[in-house]
Amino acid sequence: MERVYNFSAGPGVLPLPVLEQARDEMVAYGDSGMSVMEMSHRSKPYMAIITKAEALLRELMNIPDNYAVLLLQGGASLQFSMVPMNLLTDPTQQSVDYVITGSWSEKAHGEAKKQRVEVRVAATTKGVNYSRIPTQAELTLNPEAAYVHITSNNTIFGTEYDYTPETGTVPLVADISSNVLSRPMKIARYGLLYAGAQKNLGPSGVTVVIVRRDLLGRRTDLPQMLDYKIHADNGSMFNTPPTYAIYILGLVLQWTKDQGGVVAMEQRNIRKAGKLYTAIDQSAFYQCPTEKGSRSRMNVPFTLANAELDSVFLAEAKQAGLVTLAGHRSVGGMRASLYNAMPEEGVDALIGFMADFERRHG
Ligand SMILES: Cc1ncc(COP(=O)(O)O)c(C=O)c1O
Numbered sequence: 001m002e003r004v005y006n007f008s009a010g011p012g013v014l015p016l017p018v019l020e021q022a023r024d025e026m027v028a029y030g031d032s033g034m035s036v037m038e039m040s041h042r043s044k045p046y047m048a049i050i051t052k053a054e055a056l057l058r059e060l061m062n063i064p065d066n067y068a069v070l071l072l073q074g075g076a077s078l079q080f081s082m083v084p085m086n087l088l089t090d091p092t093q094q095s096v097d098y099v100i101t102g103s104w105s106e107k108a109h110g111e112a113k114k115q116r117v118e119v120r121v122a123a124t125t126k127g128v129n130y131s132r133i134p135t136q137a138e139l140t141l142n143p144e145a146a147y148v149h150i151t152s153n154n155t156i157f158g159t160e161y162d163y164t165p166e167t168g169t170v171p172l173v174a175d176i177s178s179n180v181l182s183r184p185m186k187i188a189r190y191g192l193l194y195a196g197a198q199k200n201l202g203p204s205g206v207t208v209v210i211v212r213r214d215l216l217g218r219r220t221d222l223p224q225m226l227d228y229k230i231h232a233d234n235g236s237m238f239n240t241p242p243t244y245a246i247y248i249l250g251l252v253l254q255w256t257k258d259q260g261g262v263v264a265m266e267q268r269n270i271r272k273a274g275k276l277y278t279a280i281d282q283s284a285f286y287q288c289p290t291e292k293g294s295r296s297r298m299n300v301p302f303t304l305a306n307a308e309l310d311s312v313f314l315a316e317a318k319q320a321g322l323v324t325l326a327g328h329r330s331v332g333g334m335r336a337s338l339y340n341a342m343p344e345e346g347v348d349a350l351i352g353f354m355a356d357f358e359r360r361h362g
Helices: 016-025 044-061 074-087 103-113 230-232 242-258 261-281 307-319 345-362
Strands: 067-072 095-100 118-124 148-151 172-175 191-195 205-214 299-304 336-337
Touching: 016 242, 044 067, 044 242, 044 261, 067 095, 067 230, 074 172, 074 205, 074 230, 095 103, 103 118, 103 148, 103 172, 103 336, 191 307, 205 230, 205 345, 242 261, 261 299, 299 307, 307 345
Parallel strands: 095 118, 095 148, 148 172, 172 191
Antiparallel strands: 067 205, 191 205, 299 336
């Protein structure tokens, strides 16, 4: 069967060479005579796989040595709880700042509140239906906060920070699930970053946490599986890690490096998203609900002039091999996710289809 152009917000498109290599190595990996799925996580070939994956991530993201890289389970959603659990010393006496820019930051904020800490909203753009990112000047930051939490790219609403918030000595924590590896990030500006893998990193099942080492070990009363320090001290091998997902992560990282790394990815992403936004802005039929300075390069939401045509658009797009374009159920309309592995030809095909659809239905 032909492959389609998959605009899913996540799990999202993976690079074809990665899938082909995984297929070729599925039954017998290297000279091991077994699948990676069947391998002990402490075996020599597997240790080589996980060590290389971490090294590639460190190289691609330019992660300084004083940061630990953890490969965990539980998705980005578990990080909504692990972040406050690990970074606070005495929740009842402390305060944390959350910048709310969409559904995922709302969820992160909600989970932090359960830790019985004072959770301040440093800014929210809910009033404008999350159509933009607040500016630095709009952030009312508490200099005494234990940390400041942001969502660097809002997968559902299609907005993205084009600056790194300045938080002084307060550690900045970022959910980078949907724009990790899409652009360079200055790791040293953050205390902690986390991402579920299923967009730019690989399949679901592995979650990457990058944490400054001095933030580890603040609490000694946590369940072991929820304690960053335990995972850091054990090289992400405290228990059985998600072995196959980490293997695919390694392949995706190698592919990203072969493409020229994060700088090359950014240039390609600027081009890809730029041409889709331009096509939408130049048309009277399509509209983009997000403000220009806040637009995401990864997730491009748009609406049709007549919402009754939505189902026709989706059906015809599918016929043309362009799939998973429906907007999130809480927003409606369309959303095209243009992760790193979406080839430029996929974006061109979508733009061509949209123009044709407008001619026939506009
Ligand atoms: C920005 C962001 N944060 C968190 C999540 C939740 O991730 P997970 O399903 O890995 O828990 C998602 C999922 O799409 C997301 O896009």
